[in-house]
Amino acid sequence: MASISSSPTPNLHRNHIGFFSTPTNRAMSISMAGPRTRRPSRSLFTIVAATDMKRRLYVGNIPRDVTNEQLAKIFGEHGSVEKAEVMYDKYSGRSRRFGFVTMSTFEDVNAAIEKLNDTEIGGRKIKVNVTEKPLEPVDLSLAQAEDSGFVDSPYKVYVGNLAKTVTSEVLKKFFSEKGNVLGAKVSRAPGSSKSSGFAFVTFSSEEEVQEAISSFNNAELEGQKIRVNKL
Numbered sequence: 001m002a003s004i005s006s007s008p009t010p011n012l013h014r015n016h017i018g019f020f021s022t023p024t025n026r027a028m029s030i031s032m033a034g035p036r037t038r039r040p041s042r043s044l045f046t047i048v049a050a051t052d053m054k055r056r057l058y059v060g061n062i063p064r065d066v067t068n069e070q071l072a073k074i075f076g077e078h079g080s081v082e083k084a085e086v087m088y089d090k091y092s093g094r095s096r097r098f099g100f101v102t103m104s105t106f107e108d109v110n111a112a113i114e115k116l117n118d119t120e121i122g123g124r125k126i127k128v129n130v131t132e133k134p135l136e137p138v139d140l141s142l143a144q145a146e147d148s149g150f151v152d153s154p155y156k157v158y159v160g161n162l163a164k165t166v167t168s169e170v171l172k173k174f175f176s177e178k179g180n181v182l183g184a185k186v187s188r189a190p191g192s193s194k195s196s197g198f199a200f201v202t203f204s205s206e207e208e209v210q211e212a213i214s215s216f217n218n219a220e221l222e223g224q225k226i227r228v229n230k231l
Contacts, residue, residue, distance in 0.1 A: 055082075055109055057101045058129055062086070063122035064095040075101045078115045079108025089187060091200050092158060092231055096187070151183035153202035155209045159216075160198045160227040162186065168199070170222070175201050178215045179208030200231070 059071065072084035086099040103109045109130065117128040150168070159171065172184035182203060187196040203209050209230055217228040 055103050055106065056130070057103065057109060057112060058098065058127070059101055059116075060098045060127040061124050062095070062097055062099060062126055063124050064097060066095065066099075066121065068099075071099055071101060074121065075103070075112050075116070078111045080104035081108075091152065091156075091185070094158070096196065150185040151202060153182050153204070155203040155206055156231045157201050157203075157209055157212055158198065158227075158229045158231050159201060160229070161224055162195060162197050162199055162226060163222040163224045164195045164197070166195065166199070166222055171199055171201060174221055175212055175216065178211050180204045 057075075059075075062071070066086060068084050068086055071086060072081045075081050075084060080103065081101060082104055083102040084099065085101075087096045088094065089096055101112070103112060113128050113130070116126065118125055120126070162171075166186060168184045168186045171186060172181050175181050175184065180203060181201060184199060184201045186199040188194060201212065203212065213228050213230060216226065218225050219228075220226075
């Protein structure tokens, strides 16, 4: 029940819901007594989060030109898609060849895995699985040290087709033969220390970038011919 307390005051006005008030809103106070709303417990939020994770799919080995919209359309043929997101490298803006898709129901999740796992998109065989499985513990100290030591610059090259054994230090030493290398960073798979097979190298000038491309594109590094392109 509502309880109304008022004090005498001139110039009362009837407002849009039928109560009287003054221009200063001091004439009346209205309090509504009702049942207290119980806030959801922390455990409920935990259950909801866990449920969302079970509907979230990892999609690996996708072509670099696949967009969020295209990914959503591909999975939308096999169920209702809530969200589709391709992951991009923060330095180059290039696709990291994987993404995540959240389906609306568990039935949609199972259908997407059954129909799309190990199928081809743009000539690449993709991997589709749920993301709830915990990642195996890995030593990330090397990757973290490389990230902290990387010096970015507008004079940068992309290095592709790297051998899995190539580290940022090896790459920096290799490119230092033809210029002043500011930084070198091998991209690694999320949550692991495994190389993604590409990297970035930064220089002090545009001339050094051009020299690196002409000298090292198609050169061999640890048994593999690397690709060197300007970003």
